[in-house]
Amino acid sequence: MSLHSGQENLSKQDVIAKLQTAGITPTQQRVTIGRLLFARPQHLSAEQVLGMVNQVGEARVSKATVYNTLNLFARRGLVREVIVDPTKVFYDSNTTVHHHLFNIDDGTLSDIKPGEVTVVGSPTLPEGTVVAGIDVVLRVHSKQASA
Amino acid sequence: MSLHSGQENLSKQDVIAKLQTAGITPTQQRVTIGRLLFARPQHLSAEQVLGMVNQVGEARVSKATVYNTLNLFARRGLVREVIVDPTKVFYDSNTTVHHHLFNIDDGTLSDIKPGEVTVVGSPTLPEGTVVAGIDVVLRVHSKQASA
DNA sequence: ATTGGTGCAAAGGATTTGCAGTCTA
DNA sequence: TAGACTGCAAATCCTTTGCACCAAT
Numbered sequence: 001m002s003l004h005s006g007q008e009n010l011s012k013q014d015v016i017a018k019l020q021t022a023g024i025t026p027t028q029q030r031v032t033i034g035r036l037l038f039a040r041p042q043h044l045s046a047e048q049v050l051g052m053v054n055q056v057g058e059a060r061v062s063k064a065t066v067y068n069t070l071n072l073f074a075r076r077g078l079v080r081e082v083i084v085d086p087t088k089v090f091y092d093s094n095t096t097v098h099h100h101l102f103n104i105d106d107g108t109l110s111d112i113k114p115g116e117v118t119v120v121g122s123p124t125l126p127e128g129t130v131v132a133g134i135d136v137v138l139r140v141h142s143k144q145a146s147a
Numbered sequence: 148m149s150l151h152s153g154q155e156n157l158s159k160q161d162v163i164a165k166l167q168t169a170g171i172t173p174t175q176q177r178v179t180i181g182r183l184l185f186a187r188p189q190h191l192s193a194e195q196v197l198g199m200v201n202q203v204g205e206a207r208v209s210k211a212t213v214y215n216t217l218n219l220f221a222r223r224g225l226v227r228e229v230i231v232d233p234t235k236v237f238y239d240s241n242t243t244v245h246h247h248l249f250n251i252d253d254g255t256l257s258d259i260k261p262g263e264v265t266v267v268g269s270p271t272l273p274e275g276t277v278v279a280g281i282d283v284v285l286r287v288h289s290k291q292a293s294a
Numbered sequence: 295a296t297t298g299g300t301g302c303a304a305a306g307g308a309t310t311t312g313c314a315g316t317c318t319a
Numbered sequence: 320t321a322g323a324c325t326g327c328a329a330a331t332c333c334t335t336t337g338c339a340c341c342a343a344t
Contacts, residue, residue, distance in 0.1 A: 101273070120267050123285060132287055133285075139279040141277050142275060143276055
């Protein structure tokens with residue numbers, strides 16, 4: 001990878017390498033989406049990705065390809081789907097174990113700092129199942145006069 | 148409430164009382180839905196509620212009314228919305244604090260027994276927000292040969 | 295040439311909404 | 320009767336799908 005593989009920006013090469021490592025053919029569209037997504041930890045909806053990608057203008061990417069790509073990245077573990085808003089899925093470029101804070105009022109999703117919240121206990125699983133992941137979501141309201 | 152307010156069945160009177168306590172006008176449709184929903188702890192989708200209601204046949208209930216009613220019940224705290232499946236919302240008639248187990252493969256939602264899992268810690272909240280609730284979702288796969 | 299990937303538009307499914315008719319208080 | 324509620328269908332919104340075209344081996 002390049003010399004500046006920090007969190008500010010990723011070179012095409014970095015993204016191509018990352019995709020190949022994950023067994024994904026690095027097409028132009030996927031690299032474009034990857035550069036945006038992997039630049040830093042963030043939570044984006046498909047719609048937001050579509051908007052950002054076509055603003056950067058590196059390559060025209062269709063809605064279908066955005067969805068296909070995000071699903072592919074999720075299956076391959078490059079992003080994590082976050083299901084907290086009944087109206088849309090968020091894709092989280094931070095794949096390390098961490099939990100979320102969702103503002104019900106404005107639809108904002110943010111991270112809970114690592115270590116601030118921990119899940120204790122090992123529940124009995126239904127027969128024939130294995131754990132795929134644990135999600136903790138703290139739902140918050142914007143403080144204001146309300147019913 | 149009636150003498151048999153256990154978990155097997157609820158009389159219309161019980162449900163009417165419950166709705167009124169929550170400040171909800173007990174219409175025929177709402178009572179019908181409530182009897183089904185509050186009969187025992189369960190997780191139902193709007194579609195399932197619609198199906199069950201019109202099978203019982205106490206009163207014809209339209210799809211729109213099922214949605215309106217479930218949203219109303221949720222706002223008034225009679226049921227809890229569970230957001231775990233990106234394709235639909237589950238309504239949980241158990242409003243006590245508890246967490247869930249979601250089978251990604253078959254879309255099944257079940258409860259984690261009380262006490263088996265606990266959340267520890269109090270994260271810093273964004274300014275101007277208050278906690279509305281905490282959800283813990285353990286996602287599981289059906290055990291089988293897979294990629 | 296073959297296989298995989300993309301774009302476009304149409305299809306799909308869950309949920310909401312508008313409005314006229316109906317019921318509750 | 321007045322206001323709230325319901326039903327029906329149309330409208331929305333997010334996401335998936337079908338198919339023809341383009342790209343890479």
